[in-house]
Every structure is written in C-alpha cells, then in structure tokens.
Amino acid sequence: xxxxxxxxxxxxxxxxxxxxxxxxxxxxxxxxxxxxxxxxxxxxxxxxxxxxxxxxxxxxxxxxxxxxxxxxxxxxxxxxxxxxxxxxxxxxxxxxxxxxxxxxxxxxxxxxxxxxxxxxxxxxxxxxxxxxxxxxxxxxxxxxxxxxxxxxxxxxxxxxxxxxxxxxxxxxxxxxxxxxxxxxxxxxxxxxxxxxxxxxxxxxxxxxxxxxxxxxxxxxxxxxxxxxxxxxxxxxxxxxxxxxxxxxxxxxxxxxxxxxxxxxxxxxxxxxxxxxxxxxxxxxxxxxxxxxxxxxxxxxxxxxxxxxxxxxxxxxxxxxxxxxxxxxxxxxxxxxxxxxxxxx
Numbered sequence: 221x222x223x224x225x226x227x228x229x230x231x232x233x234x235x236x237x238x239x240x241x242x243x244x245x246x247x248x249x250x251x252x253x254x255x256x257x258x259x260x261x262x263x264x265x266x267x268x269x270x271x272x273x274x275x276x277x278x279x280x281x282x283x284x285x286x287x288x289x290x291x292x293x294x295x296x297x298x299x300x301x302x303x304x305x306x307x308x309x310x311x312x313x314x315x316x317x318x319x320x321x322x323x324x325x326x327x328x329x330x331x332x333x334x335x336x337x338x339x340x341x342x343x344x345x346x347x348x349x350x351x352x353x354x355x356x357x358x359x360x361x362x363x364x365x366x367x368x369x370x371x372x373x374x375x376x377x378x379x380x381x382x383x384x385x386x387x388x389x390x391x392x393x394x395x396x397x398x399x400x401x402x403x404x405x406x407x408x409x410x411x412x413x414x415x416x417x418x419x420x421x422x423x424x425x426x427x428x429x430x431x432x433x434x435x436x437x438x439x440x441x442x443x444x445x446x447x448x449x450x451x452x453x454x455x456x457x458x459x460x461x462x463x464x465x466x467x468x469x470x471x472x473x474x475x476x477x478x479x480x481x482x483x484x485x486x487x488x489x490x491x492x493x494x495x496x497x498x499x500x501x502x503x504x505x506x507x508x509x510x511x512x513x514x515x516x517x518x519x520x521x522x523x524x525x526x527x528x529x530x531x532x533x534x535x536x537x538x539x540x541x542x543x544x545x546x547x548x549x550x551x552x553x554x555x556x557x558x559x560x561x562x563x564x
Contacts (some may be wrong), residue, residue: 232551235530237369237398237506239428240547241480243463244473247429250466251459263458271468272436276407276421281441284448285464287455289397289422289435290323293363295450296393296418296437297327300361303446304389314361315354315383317346319370319535321395324363333361340537344371344500344508348379352386359387365395367402370532370543372502374402381410384417391443393418400426400474401481402503407438415443425505426474427467434460477547481505484546491556495563505546508532512540514563521562527555 234240265285273280286292297314306312313334316324328335338354340346346368355362362383366375375394384392396419399405407419419438424430434456437447467474488507492499498510511518519531519542529545532538546552 231526231528232555233528234545234547234551234555235528235543236430237425237504237543237545238430238547239425239477239505240545240551241428241477243428244467244470246466246470246473247463250462254458254462258458258462261458262454263456263461265454265456265461268456268461268464271465275468276405276436276438278407278411278438282411282438282444284437284444284451285456285461286435286437286451287457287460288424288433289395289420291451291455292418292420292435292437292447293323293393293395294327294330295447296391296420297331297333297361299446299450300391301331301333303360303391306358306360310358312360313356313358314363315351315359316363317351317365317368319344319368319532319538320363321365321369321397322535328361328363334358337536340368340371340373342537344368344373344537346373346375346379348376348382351379351383355383355387355390357389359390361390362387362392363395364392365397366404366406367398367503369397369504370506370530370535370538370541371500371508372398372504372506373500374404374503380406380417381414384414388416391416391418393420395420397422397425398504400478401505404503411438411440411443415440418443418447423464423467426477427464428477429460429463429467432457432460432463434464480548481546483549484552487549487552487556488544488546491560495560502546506543507546508538508541508543510541511563515540515542518542518559518562522555522558525558527558529555
C-alpha cells in the first residue's frame with residue numbers, strides 16, 4: 221500500500237515539486253533498521269553507488285553520489301572554472317537558458333564566471349542553433365535542464381551533444397532531475413565519447429527522498445574524477461545511502477507515483493482547457509499555468525486554504541504564471557477545486 225500523507229487536510233506543498241505521496245514504505249523500514257553503531261560510523265557509499273549504477277545501466281565507476289544534486293551542480297561550476305585556464309584578465313563564461321532552474325545562476329556567480337543567457341521563445345522552446353551561437357572560447361560551463369524547470373519543456377533532440385561537441389574545453393551538465401517523469405535520458409553511449417558531458421540526477425522527485433538530500437552525477441570516469449575530487453569525503457550521510465538502496469528496490473512504488481503524476485497533469489490540462497487558460501505540456505511532475513493578473517491573488521487565496529503553489533512572474537517570459545506540482549490525484553483535485561473558487 222503506498223505511503224500517503226497522514227492528514228489529507230494538512231498543508232499541500234505544491235510549490236517545490238516534491239513527491240506529494242511520500243517515499244516508499246521500504247525506505248521508512250530501512251531507516252528504522254539503523255542502529256547506534258550505524259550512526260556512529262562514517263558511511264560506506266559503495267552499496268548505494270552500486271545500486272544506483274545498476275539503475276542507470278552503467279559501471280559503478282561512472283557514478284558519483286552527491287549530497288543532493290545541488291552539491292553536484294556546485295562542484296561542476298568549481299571544476300569548470302579552473303578546468304582549462306584562460307589568459308590572464310579573461311573571465312570564463314557559463315551558458316544557461318532563460319528561464320531555467322534558478323540555482324544555476326547562484327553557482328555560476330559563486331565562482332565568478334560571466335553568465336550568457338539564451339532566451340527561450342514565447343512557447344518556451346529552445347533553439348539548438350541559438351545555444352551554439354552563445355558559445356565562445358570563454359565558455360567553460362553549460363547548464364542544460366532536460367526537462368526544464370519551471371516550464372516542464374524538453375530540450376530539443378541532440379542539442380546537448382551539439383553543445384558538448386562545440387565546446388570541448390567546457391563542462392556540459394545536463395540536469396535530468398525529472399527524467400523518471402519524461403522517460404528520457406542522455407545516459408548511454410554518448411558519455412563514452414563525450415568526456416565533457418555530465419548527467420545530473422536526483423532522487424528527490426520521483427523517489428520522494430528530498431528530505432534526505434541525495435543525488436548523483438553520471439559520466440565517463442575521466443570526466444567524473446575531477447568532480448569527485450571537488451566533493452568532501454563522506455558527503456552523503458548513512459540515512460540517505462540506506463534510503464536510496466531501499467527506494468531503488470521498490471519499483472512498484474515508483475511506477476504507482478509516476479502514474480499518479482501523469483493523471484494529475486491531465487487534470488491540470490483539462491482544468492486549463494475548461495477555463496481557457498494557457499498551460500504548457502510538461503514532461504515533469506509540475507505544470508506551468510498562465511493566470512495573468514489573477515496569478516498573485518490566486519496564490520494568496522490558495523495559501524489561505526493551506527495550499528501552496530509557486531508564482532513564477534519573476535522569471536523571464538513567465539509573467540502571470542504559476543507552477544503547480546502534479547502529484548497525487550487527490551491533492552491535485554483539491555488544488556484545482558480551490559483554484560476554481562479563487563478565480564471566481
């Protein structure tokens with residue numbers, strides 16, 4: 221039986237793209253099995269790393285577990301900054317799409333690289349040609365979210381490989397935080413020949429381990445080794461490691477939750493069609509919806525009913541939009557009923 225939130229009338233957190241159904245019961249059992257000695261010792265990441273490698277279909281030395289995917293994103297920026305030094309006085313640059321995951325900009329600024337932005341079009345589509353044109357001899361890092369956040373839209377086929385081939389001196393990190401929902405991944409033969417291509421994955425979303433903070437970087441060992449050196453030893457705690465093993469062992473729970481999110485997305489699409497609202501087909505566990513001037517009043521009205529959704533007007537091209545996590549069907553239904561009332 222899936223592990224549901226204990227109180228269906230508690231606050232619905234539909235603003236951070238979390239798993240609204242909770243993790244697998246096997247994860248809870250694994251955490252309860254830990255004893256005092258487990259908690260007193262530095263953790264052994266090897267079993268969880270092997271389980272993740274099997275899940276991704278790669279050798280074990282192609283996987284580096286991280287303290288949440290954010291830790292891997294940060295390490296990539298730090299390594300890219302010094303990977304191929306430029307002439308004195310020349311500032312390296314990093315390329316991102318606009319709009320995209322906001323933490324990319326924070327990590328880029330943290331290592332004092334310039335930011336080059338590639339704007340998506342009005343339908344949040346990204347041109348591969350525009351991405352390539354944005355590259356230069358100064359480019360040392362490219363962050364590509366596939367699917368993208370906050371739009372839920374996919375990167376064009378082949379775009380990441382085109383970019384990786386065009387800038388061999390740069391790291392190209394493809395953030396696949398929502399790969400379980402999209403059913404697509406860049407993990408495969410391309411990593412063998414593209415040693416500057418890094419795939420980022422998280423177990424926060426589909427597997428419901430956000431509170432434990434565990435992610436992974438997947439790449440050819442030659443590409444992964446410098447990133448591993450940029451991470452502290454024992455960076456992933458024992459609870460997260462044991463939880464990951466248990467979560468990967470319960471594919472039925474994963475399949476159940478993916479079905480819930482698919483049904484929930486369809487409910488959001490149907491709601492938008494009925495109210496003639498613009499939304500974008502999503503390959504994630506959320507949907508971006510344009511409410512126009514009603515966006516912030518709706519966010520506040522739902523918050524008053526203990527339902528949290530995310531206003532995105534501060535991001536380029538996202539004026540009047542909100543991002544709604546599509547998790548359990550019962551939660552989506554509750555949200556849409558409240559949104560219907562808020563819109564009048």
